[in-house]
Amino acid sequence: MIPMRKSLIPLPAVAALALMLPAPPAHAVSKEMVQLQTQVQQLQDMIQHLQTSNDQSMGVLQHLVEQTADSVNRMSQTLNTLQQQVEAQNGQGGKVDQLSGQIQGVNDSIDEMKTRMAKLDKTLQDIQSQLQNIQSQPAGQQPAGQPGQPGAQPGNAQPGQPQAMGAAPAPQQPQAPPVDQLYQSALRDYTSARYDLASGEFGDVIKYYPQDDMAGNAYFYLGEISYRKGDYPTAIQNYDAVLEQFSGSSKAPAAQLRKGLAEIAANQKDAGIRDLRSLIQRYPQTPEAAQARSRLNGMGVRIVAAKPSAYR
Template identity: 55%
Template structure:
């Protein structure tokens, strides 16, 4: 009995201890599982973060490449814009030179026509004063003509006022010059001569002299078409010298007083450029837009569009 009791006393306390150890083992197992899960999550997160970093880096590289490409494209566009502006300026200058040459040729042709007409008039006058064929100087002792023979035909004298002397036939009157005609101021040279001289000095870069000569054209022949050209070149001379206000005044004369002149489009263009040079950008933009609206297909309108584009301004105003 004693042995049995001892055996019971030994085994009874061991049962709770065994249960606690089992729970501890289970807890340790669960903790280990949690640690493994956390490790796996950490590894997964690290892998995902690595992938995200790679994606971010790739995106950053793509953005940088796109920025470089955009910068390159912008530089190319700017260079092309500058080249286009330069080419347009060159074309405009060439067209202007051609117009100047055409004006000079027209002036020469007009002068040649005048010289030809003068030569023809002189030839006709010589032919009219020549005696008829087979005639000669009449003999002083020849028989006088009959009374009913009409007087010989003489070339008409220039029509002037004058008083005949007493007893002088009206057919033999020599008109006396009027005092106001002898004292009259000399007339201005022909407009073509004035314009040709001024244009020649302009082409020879004698700008001060040419400006004065163009002013004489406008003063002497204000209603002649060449007066519009003369005002335009006075504006060009002022523009070259940096006198933009004076240039604008001359361009306005061309635009307002000589609306049919072929210089009107380029006067619009250069007026707009002069206003922009004076920092009056709004007025300059309005002038360029007016040029485009009035002469949409002209080379000057193309140059105005390019100028507005370079300024970042639309051709048509925004509403």
């Protein structure tokens, strides 16, 4: 018999073969996944905290708006009382100007209250908008312009064309404050009788925001300042600016009344009577129309009824 030969595989070859076999798949959660879940949970907690803070802030602001609305209503009642006093002064033109100033002071306060209410409403809208933006942003997404974005972009210089180095930046033009802030500052100075300072601020409202409704109010108060200084021609020009450029302004009736009074004070009696009559025709139910009737009656001038027409 022929003896059988045993074929033996060397031990090193067996070890190398074992190393070449694929490793079993890992089923454990990676460290990166745990960190991502933690970050998502933190973001959700932040959103919940913002929601709670927003609810509290909105409650406080809503209360302030309600208080301001009550103040405006009380001022409106005071204005109606003053109007009745004006109507009772028919034939006593000397007291009309005094009552007119009181009514204008109440109107100024109402305007300031309305502006504050508008600011509170805008604050509420800004808070709601910020919260909506946070809630709608996907987790892990960075807002534009946040850290982590690439810095300076490479220049567009062509080969062989060196980029300019050390060029001085163009000087920035000074930016005007927001129109509401500028107008409120001017109104505070006006009500505090700081007329020179208020004139400059109202002038800035017109300069930087010539198309804004606040510019019409600024023209009116510039007219008031000139009227109180006895500069009737300048006052008439500013009142005219309200009537011609901002005919739909809430200040239009007061501007026409004050223009008529300024014309009478400047010995332009016919023009003043014409403007007061026009005021009564255009705005018959306003407190300003009641003051115009009182002044005309005090002057012994007949009030002619006619159809209201646009300001000439």
